Amino acid sequence: MPEFDILCFGETMTMFVADEPGNLQHVQHFNKRIAGADSNVAIGFARLGFQVAWLSRVGDDSFGRFILDTLQREKVDCRHVAVDPQHRTGFQMKSREIDGSDPHVEYFRRGSAASYLSPADVHENLLRAKHLHATGIPPALSPTAHELSRHLLTSMRAAGHTISFDPNLRPSLWPSPERMIETINSLAVLADWVMPGLAEGRLLTGYDKPADIAAFYLDQGVKAVAIKLGPEGAYYRSAAGEGVVPGVPVSNVVDTVGAGDAFAVGLVSALLEGFELPQALARGNDFGSRAVQSIGDMEGLPYRHELIEPAQRQLA
Template identity: 40%
Template structure:
């Protein structure tokens, strides 16, 4: 058995909330059954990387409450280092209420404004840990939560960039949190720090003119990142890396729950980066992880372990 690295290979920071999810379709009503869990974009990436055999750490704030304890215990159980996480006595852990209003329509309500996750601040970060990592992963969700969370992300990418750490940035725009104009202004400041940027076409259009995906990816690399990866849903994905185009079809599966698919995709890509794999293999692993995620209810529960990849690796590829 190889000894654990002195620093986690991937470090990420952000918000994790408790999740109360309806177990059956229909409107919420007295006596409805709910499944308790937790979710967060950056934490999902950390779990995915950990399940694929690489080391990962998550930094953020949770409340000094039962929900916060559940979140930290859950991340530890997945092998994610949470020694840099902070429990906040002044604010409770946020909550996501997920209602399956019909068999194929989700309705989500968030309780997060001013709560523990949004109170992340630059002083919560371990600069030595970030500087010693191989990858720092951030998303566009955290900067939208509060001015202090925004400052934490901007400080993290500056520290990582100065230390020569690969900076991974998933745009992950959330219209409920802020307008496209505000998101474009703030997130454009992160692009020059990023080595790898992930986006869907609508997210990429925050920064570059709407066009066909390859041209948008190439335009993104013109803003700083060496690699631009466009997530295209059922149409798969493509990457422009060091000027070369790589295309990855989607893996055919029966979709059960689309939540978390993008973060699962990112976790596979970054795990392959840590493995030293070339870009086509990064995209292939990313597509497999996304397929596993949509095949299972929940944000991160369906993420594969390395030994399970063969279950879908031989699946037909949609073209």
């Protein structure tokens, strides 16, 4: 079995995107794609040439086979995806917006195959990956998926491998806001790099300013914090300093879903390649700007040959 550069894990769903704008109840035609924050990031890393292992579960159904076909075409290693004959693959429906606003998404995922993820799904080979990317979605799916998240973060941390964590809050999946905040923060502080959105950071820490949000995590052992500020760019803070990297202007926003995942791909890939934080955030902002110009959650993620480092443009 090979060793991997990056391990990602979580739930991928089949997604039906409306072909025309309007309330979903009136839409007649949809386009079938895949969706899932964690697998979006896995695809993004694979497009940049990283060897990426994907840990998940899908149902033994057409949705599950569609997901596996799509991920494998993207060169994501799916050998550690279990096909569950007893539980179905989750799916979602997403509206089409034409004014740049966030689309409406309806989820059909309760009791899905991925919610049965557990530490028993982890092959020891996966723990040899050089980097783990985690989000706050798997621990919200079920108690066993929460156990899996904690097992992976603690194991990779103990092994000295780097970890990135995106809170990716899904309040509707949690029994209470208090449980969500407590659980997410307890996992985030196991990571090296934490990347909340500004609203997420405020909810999770109780602080308003980016510097204070970052300090909350830095004081508990996180090495660097990047806070997504939307069109304004991103704020960063580490022991070496702090600052804001401006966003990339976009004239036509098509679909905002997936922008945070694209930012994570840009930021983390650059850090893994040895970039300093400001340059890494510049790549993250660039990737985020590409994502919002494409329909679908991962279609705008660039390939390695399409990279023109925003850091190079800024310093030219």
